[in-house]
Ligand SMILES: NC(=O)C1=CN([C@@H]2O[C@H](COP(=O)(O)OP(=O)(O)OC[C@H]3O[C@@H](n4cnc5c(N)ncnc54)[C@H](O)[C@@H]3O)[C@@H](O)[C@H]2O)[C@@H](O)CC1
């Protein structure tokens with residue numbers, strides 16, 4: 192699903208209004224009716240006080256329409272108009288009159304006003320600012336936002352948490368509503384998924400307001416949200432008349448004394464995701480452990496006991512996964528450099544492989560094109576330099592990926608795959624996966640997918656999604672704390688099956 196910018200969303204609104212021959216207040220009515228239906232279906236007339244804080248633009252207008260509808264259905268409401276500007280929008284004014292016609296008299300809040308009491312048992316509707324926010328809220332508005340945040344009331348934000356801009360980090364972090372729930376109109380917003388801005392959003396949901404499909408389909412975006420509908424078409428079915436050679440031969444290069452487990456995990460996940468053959472290249476000390484732990488894997492070793500050295504293999508691998516647990520011993524660094532120079536096949540490079548590249552940036556030119564780099568934030572920083580915000584981080588990663596023609600997988604709560612100027616934001620995974628070896632499993636999976644013929648970028652997007660899904664399935668039996676990297680591997684098969692699971696309704700209908 193595409194992630195649109197604020198400008199593009201305004202265009203979508205305009206295009207819808209024009210195409211359907213409706214007025215902008217009719218679109219607002221449609222949007223706010225969705226908000227009302229959502230609340231009404233959950234509250235079912237419960238006598239809880241709903242305090243609506245409405246700005247003076249169209250986000251505030253949405254809040255006023257919602258207030259009118261709640262009032263018409265007998266809910267107990269208090270409406271506050273947050274008077275931060277004289278430039279009230281037409282649809283705000285129209286709906287203010289309609290609200291007054293229903294005998295609801297809002298409380299107007301300005302710089303001098305006392306802050307209203309909010310009980311922790313109230314429901315707050317936050318309709319102060321929407322996607323039109325273009326500068327920091329004034330201090331008194333910021334104080335009101337702090338007051339809402341301190342109330343501990345359930346806070347439902349309309350479209351976006353007020354104070355959160357769509358294209359940058361907030362000017363003042365405390366002047367942003369911390370939303371319990373965001374009901375966002377039709378399209379996901381990038382800020383929900385970035386570490387610096389996602390913290391303001393506890394849960395979110397999209398409400399379809401019928402924006403112009405043609406406009407949405409034809410417009411190109413810089414980011415895309417990756418869910419099941421996006422990954423299913425990437426899946427490459429196994430063929431009946433195939434053999435293990437059809438699915439590639441992966442070479443996993445990694446390990447050092449005490450870190451052979453990383454390679455076991457990567458080889459295991461590489462096989463489990465479907466690589467036809469897997470060979471591990473290890474220091475000698477890892478030989479017995481590897482042969483015992485993963486019998487399906489073939490093992491080659493270098494000449495040194497505790498570290499990788501001279502990477503020589505007597506076959507042409509389809510793809511190489513390299514870097515986990517290798518350390519930065521001089522011999523290892525030169526073996527890694529020579530290997531990069533010699534190999535033309537795309538690689539998946541992780542962990543110390545990335546750290547070596549950060550220390551020896553002249554090696555970057557030897558990284559085969561269309562390789563996949565899988566850094567966590569610290570490794571990324573070493574590679575591309577410091578950034579001042581998540582937005583700058585994404586821009587720098589895009590520039591780096593373009594310069595070396597590689598795919599970058601920025602690991603995190605919402606892993607983002609960067610390629611060719613675009614970011615693919617993953618939706619699976621959970622905090623239980625922040626555990627030792629989880630990254631090794633991911634690198635094995637991406638390698639195994641490339642071995643089977645997935646393109647580098649598809650393997651990254653699909654692998655990240657499947658890895659997260661396997662973690663989500665695993666966590667249902669272990670809980671967050673007890674989830675281990677091996678549990679993720681154990682659930683790769685179920686994750687594949689889950690991709691093709693029919694929703695229960697359809698299953699019933701089909702008999
Ligand atoms: N355009 C449409 O047709 C629709 C718009 N909708 C709603 O409209 C919202 C956008 O409305 P608006 O464009 O009116 O913008 P907002 O309601 O987000 O903000 C109102 C206005 O405040 C001003 N402003 C920005 N930052 C400020 C600050 N820090 N201090 C004081 N004033 C500031 C801007 O001029 C802005 O236009 C969406 O988020 C959504 O809730 C929905 O009703 C769906 C349909």
Ligand SMILES: [K+]
Nearest residue numbers: 317320351353
């Ligand atoms: K809002």
